[in-house]
Structure formats: structure tokens, C-alpha cells
Amino acid sequence: MSRTRRISGTLPSKIEGRHLDRQAVVYVRQSTLQQVAHNKESTAVQYALVERACTLGWARLRVAVIDDDLGCSAASAAGRPGFQRLVAEVGLGHVGLILGFEVSRLARSCRDWYHLLEICALAGTLIGDNDGVYDPGLYNDRLLLGLKGTMSEAELHIMRARFEEGRWNKAERGDFGFPMPRGFIRRPSGEIVQDPDERARDSLHLVFEIFERRRSIHGVVRYFHAHSLQLPDRVRGGPAKGDLVWAP
Known part of the structure; x- marks a missing residue:
């Protein structure tokens, strides 16, 4: 049954x-x-x-x-x-x-x-x-x-293998892009240059000057905090992509 x-x-x-x-x-x-x-x-x-x-x-x-x-x-x-x-x-x-x-x-x-x-x-x-x-x-x-x-x-x-192969192919062509560090931008031509904003360049130069004097990252952070200084960055996505913003 x-x-x-x-x-x-x-x-x-x-x-x-x-x-x-x-x-x-x-x-x-x-x-x-x-x-x-x-x-x-x-x-x-x-x-x-x-x-x-x-x-x-x-x-x-x-x-x-x-x-x-x-x-x-x-x-x-x-x-x-x-x-x-x-x-x-x-x-x-x-x-x-x-x-x-x-x-x-x-x-x-x-x-x-x-x-x-x-x-x-x-x-x-x-x-x-x-x-x-x-x-x-x-x-x-x-x-x-x-x-x-x-x-x-x-x-x-x-999927991982395809993604990795795609990255290598782009790198071999010289087209592999990556986010720019603070203080640098990528022009439409692909050329990488320093940020055109003078205040942004000066603030980043100050980071290295303070580091040369204090010889530690914590020393730089304390200096910027004590003087209420901010660092620049470029918005990486959304409607405001590329805009310069300032943050502690």
C-alpha cells in the first residue's frame, strides 16, 4: 500500500x-x-x-x-x-x-x-x-x-575567478583604476595630479611637516585636534561626486 x-x-x-x-x-x-x-x-x-x-x-x-x-x-x-x-x-x-x-x-x-x-x-x-x-x-x-x-x-x-581575470586584463591595458588618496585627483585624461585647491594642498603639506617634527601619527592627530584643523577629501560617489569636503 x-x-x-x-x-x-x-x-x-x-x-x-x-x-x-x-x-x-x-x-x-x-x-x-x-x-x-x-x-x-x-x-x-x-x-x-x-x-x-x-x-x-x-x-x-x-x-x-x-x-x-x-x-x-x-x-x-x-x-x-x-x-x-x-x-x-x-x-x-x-x-x-x-x-x-x-x-x-x-x-x-x-x-x-x-x-x-x-x-x-x-x-x-x-x-x-x-x-x-x-x-x-x-x-x-x-x-x-x-x-x-x-x-x-x-x-x-x-565569479571570483572571472572578477580577478577582469582586473588583470584591465591592469595589462593600463585601465585599472583605484580611488585617489587625499590630495590627488584624476583628470578626465587619466593623468594623476595634486588637488587644484590650494587650501587642500596646504593642509596636507602640514600633515607631513608636523610628522617631521613629532615623528608619530598620534602626534599629528593631537596637533590637528588641539588646533581644530580639518583635512580635505573628495566625495567618491553620488550626486556630489568630486566635491571637496572637510572633516576632522
Whole structure:
């Protein structure tokens, strides 16, 4: 009888009452602050998973969002307080379902990914992504989740290799740019020159003069603080890009 049910595909849903009695957690992550600022559609799609959790049977009040890791890479669990909190909540038996847009949102490290799978299997927690809902305690689901995690880690390696190759190609052409240190600007022609603002040049020359006299960075800082002096810098992005600003 059980064999017939498996073949016909009429097994009940993986989501059971014990899962619905616990929280559904939507995990939201973007790799960099630049993505958070400019790739807002991706972030919005991840937040929309709250509605999917409700569709799957969770009451809205039992759906939590963990978005502490916006601007954090998934290459490691270190430095990701949101992911660490998620793992802790799963281990305490508070989570019935983890929802992420895709595996790469949760982890791009097989070590972190398999650690999460193991805890989910022990706690009876489901994992859902844009393809479906999986039970890490079931062999076939765990096999598929493991494959997704391996592909996610490999994807990170490929992206890094492409990025590094692109940097080397730009460097070989002489087109590799980098932010100018204080006191220098890059002209549209690519030529690097001292800041045209006379006050900016004088203040930076003063830094080196004080250093020659006091022979320590702390001595320079104390001098500038005692005389309420500020240092110049150029805005590096946004509508005011290139403007000269002064700060302690």
C-alpha cells in the first residue's frame, strides 16, 4: 500500500501541524552594500517571501524576517549575525520553515550549508526556496539540497575567478583604476595630479611637516585636534561626486 502511494505521488505535503506550530523564518541577504543600494528589486523579491509563507499555511504573526546580513557575503558564517541567529533559533526548535529566495542567499560555503542541514534534520525544520520545500531529514531532499549547496559554492569560485581575470586584463591595458588618496585627483585624461585647491594642498603639506617634527601619527592627530584643523577629501560617489569636503 505504501509503495503504491509513493509511486502515485499522493503522499501528504511535507508541511505538517508541528511545522506550523513553529515560526517560518524568511532570510534576506545581499552580498554588498552597493547591491543593497542599487539592486532593490532583488531585495524586494526576498521580502515578498513573507507572503509565500502565509500561502503555505503560516499565520502572518508567526512569520519572522531576518535581514541582519544585508551587505554581507555568504562565503562564510563569520561576520553574519543574522545567519548565526537563524542557526541558533533552528537548534532551539523554534523554526518550522526557513525560506530563502535561493540556496546562495543562505550560504555559499559547503561547511556552513551542511552544518545548517544537519541542524534542520535534527530539529525537524523544513527549507524552502524558489523551487520548492524540502525536508533535510529525507534522503532524496537532502541529496538535492546538498547538490544545490555545492553548486552555490562553485558559483562563488567562478565569479571570483572571472572578477580577478577582469582586473588583470584591465591592469595589462593600463585601465585599472583605484580611488585617489587625499590630495590627488584624476583628470578626465587619466593623468594623476595634486588637488587644484590650494587650501587642500596646504593642509596636507602640514600633515607631513608636523610628522617631521613629532615623528608619530598620534602626534599629528593631537596637533590637528588641539588646533581644530580639518583635512580635505573628495566625495567618491553620488550626486556630489568630486566635491571637496572637510572633516576632522
